[in-house]
Amino acid sequence: MDSSSVSVSDERARRRRPRRRRRGASWTRAAGNLSRTVSDVSTSFSEQCSSSVDHSGPFAVAKLIGRSPATNALSRLSVKPRADVLDRRSTDDEMELVKERFSKLLLGEDMSGGGKGVCTAVAISNAITNLYATVFGSCHKLEPLPAGKKAMWRREMDCLLSVCDYIVEFFPSTQTLPDGTKVEVMATRPRSDIYINLPALEKLDAMLIEILDSFQDAEFWYADAGTRSFASVTSTSSTMSSSFRKSMHRNEDKWWLPVPCVPDAAGLSETARKDLQQKRDCANQIHKAAVAINSGVLSDMEVPDSFMAMLPKSGRASVGDAVYRTMLGADKFSPDYLLDKLDIESEHDALAMADKVEAAMYVWRRKASASHGKARWSKVKELAADDDDKNVALANRAESLLLCLKHRFPGLSQTTLDTSKIQYNKDVGQAILESYSRVLESLAFNMVSWIDDVLFVDKSTRNK
Template sequence: MVITAATVFGQNLRLEPLNPEKKALWKREMDCLLSVCDYIVEFTPKSHNLRNGAAVEIMESRQRSDIYINLPALRKLDAMLIEILDSFQDREFWYAEQGSMSANSTRMGSFRRVVQRNDEKWWVPVPCVPSSGLTEKARKHLRHKRECANQIHKAAMSINNSVLSEMEIPDSYMASLPKSGRASIGDPIYRYMYTTEKFSPEYLLDCLNIASEHEALELADRVEASMYTWRRKACRIHSKSSWSMVKDLMSDVDRSDKNHILAERAESLLFSLKQRYPELSQTSLDTCKIQYNRDVGQAILESYSRVLEGLAFNIVAWIEDVFFVDSTTRNQD
């Protein structure tokens, strides 16, 4: 699925409709890939009346609940993203390839300042607008589509997180956890989490002064590892016990136990970190889950939601680029 998405959207780095051939390819490939989900079923009891009037209970097969709920939602989000791209058939802006100016791009002024702004993304086409800037109608349309893409991004991310949370944690990850959660997150963070009476993950993140996405991802990995280390200790299970055993015993844990409290605070810190950095890459645990996952249904939902999440994020970024160029052009005047 990811390969198909790369083929269809990989070179579509601008706000414009997909060409008919790529759109047909995407629909055909997705129909084929998702058809597998029709055969991933579960059995549910159903009352059935016999000819003599007696009521009996039979087992009826239906699509597994996670697929039944999430797949139609992802299909809808997919259609909405294609619709957003289609809405840019007639537009007031156009694109110049990076490092060069096409005939269209030079007819109403040069935008080399914008080209320099995107040196780190030399492969991305540069948006250009008329010398007077975009009309209010065009800006309103862009704002509306940006909001739509933002909401789609949040919905796809929510589904992806939900699917990942349901995947089994590989034994190899549990075996690789540090023996001490304190060693994983470091003394300064540990002291605040352990000694403060009213724990505030937002305050802690403010104090850490995270400077880059790389630092945020590294912190997320360490916090997640410490969280499962403390959960395992709270259940009084040895370090090589499987996640399924830990999960089964979590309901019996003493809620006042130090390790349980630290695990809950680590979980809230991880949640706040992901909220503050929504574009954060997948953590080591997420990658490990995807690598060792054997559930075909979960694999389809995870990859489909991840592809849609990425496309929605890109659309928002492309719209922001157009707004930046428009703002720069109007300020020059």
């Protein structure tokens, strides 16, 4: 038998020999499928980022939403894509910054990874506050927001607000089967407070950015005190900036702020002056709307036990004898008259008074609830409507005094109770609504102040 026949027979024997199944073959195929999935995901993510950016990290998941081939897998998980976020592009530096902030968000601001961070609600609230400080912290002028900061604000806010897309509540509904049978099922819908307040806040946000963008070609400009200004500023107007600084009592305690300047001859034109006044009124209305939403969200938050434990034993000890006698003795209580009598001069004194009145209000509410079987305050007010309950009357008067104090000082800082609610709040939806409305309130208030500065300078120029 020649060598060729031997080799052919050996080859046939090998083909007939049963192939032994290697251990771990199924795991190898599964690993192969997994590696292909990861490869597809990485390819999809690399289309959006440059090759130099690290594709790992929690933000990669957000960027993959709605993109092929991961769309099918994410749709099975009921992940809703946000097209407005996905259409935007970012530079490498911005992407790294976003990844860093989302990592801090997931870690609860505990960079050690030991699980000692704050809860999710506080982490998101701090993230929105820090983002506002990064984007608008250096803005002190009525001018369009830089394109980079505007893109950062919209992109990161969209990502932070995307959490609200999955905060839902169940409600009974009916579903018709293919055979025509109707069955009762539990369906989901957005939570009522988010469904009402979040679109309103997004609209207010867009309006504020639009107002800033409208100052592209303004008749006024800014210059530092005592220095030569830029743009169309002359040496005469540069000299005027120092006098403006001295005459503007509103900003004398903030000497680093730029000084608004107007043309020397007759100030702003009538059209520009009316346009400024309209924008001021619009920003003022936005400020009031943001304050209303913020106050409503804070009132819905639970009062932390730590605050109730620190309350004084009596409301009289909190507000003082003079205020207590005025609140108790008057037949018709007037909070404005009481504030005029107190003669509060600074915001520091106003905040201290607000803390005292708020603490006394909760002391009287607690006593009223205890006298009515520890019922809720809303029920106590209904039960004691016809009764001569001193604690209920004092609590209502303290609430009206607190509201009047906040209206008289619109830029008042948060009270001790408000900061305690934010610190111990665990409701993510309420945390987002509170922080979002708070930063919009601050931006609107600053814009009103900046417009007032320009109008004040224009009035001073025309009166010369």
